[in-house]
Amino acid sequence: MRDARGGEKRPIGMRLWLSGGWLTVLVLAALCAPLIAPKDPLMQDLFLGRLPPFWMDGSEPGYFLGTDSLGRDVLSRILYGARLALIVAVIAGSLTCIVGATLGLVAGFYRGWADRIISRFVDIWMAFPPVLFAILLIAVLGPGLTSIIIAIVVIDWTRFARVIRAEAMSQSAMDYVASAQVAGRTRFGTMMTEILPNVLPTIVALLTLEMGIAVIVEAILSFVNLSISTDSPTWGGMISEGRTSVHQAWWVLVFPLITLFLTVLSFSQLGEGLKDRFDPVLR
């Protein structure tokens, strides 16, 4: 007979439903953008500039969320922008996680000179102002998707390294690590089979948080025109363009902002929700 606690399925929390739901919608929107977007996101029509969203006077059918000052459809641009945002979130988030978590795990578990080198690097790294550092990097690397991803990884690996190092250190002090040594497990084997599973929930929570941060960083870089070419639709680029005409056409600024906000919030809440649900110790 199994313990009731093990067999019982916990209901999926509201948090997980809402955040997972929003992200699913976003992924579908990004995948199907060419099919569902009502207009070409790049098509300009100066006669249709600054059209308001559908419920206001003077709106045109077919332009649900209005148009920007060049007459481009806001909804279509948000849908296409989701592609870039998600690509950056997933790739930059994962790479940052792999680099940072590996270094943090090695530093926290092996200690010694590896820890000294990695920790010094983290300290030095964190003394740079992150946004300026990113702008500098992009300026050197040249704008483009790859540069954005590299910039995010280079700036943010320290977040993982610090947290995972601390976590690995506290886990290393547990007797099950000594017990693995008594059993004759190698140091590397102990790190992979004993420590890693115990820091994994933290890694997952940080990873989703990092995905949200990657979306923000991309938006910030778009805002200062250092992201992908100004022509292609990005949320940050739209926010930056909308800012200049916020008094005449607030919708160009507000809709991408709401989308960005919900996306970042969903990423962080998804991480917390997953941690609650899949951690056998908390369960």
Added chain:
Amino acid sequence: MMYEIRDLHLSLPDMTRKPLLGAAPRIEILKGLSFDVPKGAVLGIVGGSGSGKSTLGRAMLRLLEPTGGSIHFAGTDITHRTEDQLRGMRQRFQMIFQDPMSSLNPRRRVGGIIAGPLRLHGMDGLTARVNEALDMVGLPQNFAQRYPHELSGGQRQRVGIARAVALRPDFILADEIVSGLDVSSQAQVLNLLGNLVKDLGLTLAFISHDLSVIRRLCNRVLVLHNGEIVEESETATLFDAPQAAYTRELLAAIPLPDPYQPWG
């Protein structure tokens, strides 16, 4: 002889008093211990906190490297063997830890915890061996599917014992294994360990701060104080005629059912 220990010294750096530059001063924890553990013996190692008993245990298991003296295990000098050289023989000396919550990986099921070391030493028939080990410690076999946090303290400590005996070692070190348990679980775990020692022909070193626990289980006792052996004798002799002042202090600290009735 299972263990021959001669003039064992062990010191660790004191990081709290480390100067800004240069090496930290070292604290001497074990100050030249010599004793033997005969095959089949149940040796009690007793002492107050800070007496070095846990450090001695960890040195015997070579979780710590001695700074001086020698440790021979079953005739082999293991004093300064590297981890790689020790790995092959680690199956022969096992350890049960004080805190079973911390010594069982919280993200592994009981079955995996017991099978892990077996797999490392290339044993086969893992399921059968895990079930057999659970039987030996009196836990139902379906406990293999449980996580450590789903067990009580006494059950967890039984899992710790099962993990050690499943490897069929020659020697087991038990470090304060009942100090975290309530009195009735203590008695059960002690009886269990006593029976396993008899049935499997184990040699056991049992570390405790509590002489009444030692008295139940051990046939020889080693009393440690400040990293030195102050007394070593048969259990009965120790309780009848304690030689060292420190031993008498420890004996006086045992709570008796009737405080006016002496041991005897």
